[in-house]
Amino acid sequence: MATTRTARTHWEGNLLEGKGTVALASSNVGTYDVNWPARAEQPNGVTSPEELIAAAHSSCYSMAFSHGLAGKGHTVESLDTQADVTFQPGEGITAIALTVKARVPGLSEADFQAAAEDAKRNCPVSQALAGVKNITLAAELLA
Numbered sequence: 565m566a567t568t569r570t571a572r573t574h575w576e577g578n579l580l581e582g583k584g585t586v587a588l589a590s591s592n593v594g595t596y597d598v599n600w601p602a603r604a605e606q607p608n609g610v611t612s613p614e615e616l617i618a619a620a621h622s623s624c625y626s627m628a629f630s631h632g633l634a635g636k637g638h639t640v641e642s643l644d645t646q647a648d649v650t651f652q653p654g655e656g657i658t659a660i661a662l663t664v665k666a667r668v669p670g671l672s673e674a675d676f677q678a679a680a681e682d683a684k685r686n687c688p689v690s691q692a693l694a695g696v697k698n699i700t701l702a703a704e705l706l707a
Contacts, residue, residue, distance in 0.1 A: 568590075585598065597611065614651045617649050622662070632683050638670065641668065643665075647661070661702070664703045684701045
């Protein structure tokens with residue numbers, strides 16, 4: 565069954581001086597302020613589309629990685645994933661760096677790296693972001 569999730573943004577003013585709020589409407593988890601300075605300069609307690617993309621990518625990647633490992637009979641103790649989304653004004657999103665550290669008992673380094681790359685390729689958010697030319701992955705299997 566397909567699912568649809570909804571977020572809503574209310575914006576007032578022009579790009580450089582305006583401001584808005586984005587509401588995570590499906591979950592009602594919260595409403596967050598957004599503005600241009602948070603996107604192109606310092607966040608100062610305000611989120612940005614890129615931070616929201618980073619949240620979506622790191623969580624989707626973790627789910628895909630965990631699922632892929634479980635499908636191969638491995639038990640994941642923990643996965644800690646960070647997504648760093650780089651935004652360049654005038655160019656757009658120029659890079660995404662995924663970093664994952666994992667505890668998966670009994671998994672070889674080679675199998676771990678292969679599963680990490682497979683999750684990067686097949687995570688639905690990675691696929692949706694395929695237009696970003698530079699998506700990198702650094703995966704570390706912890707003892």
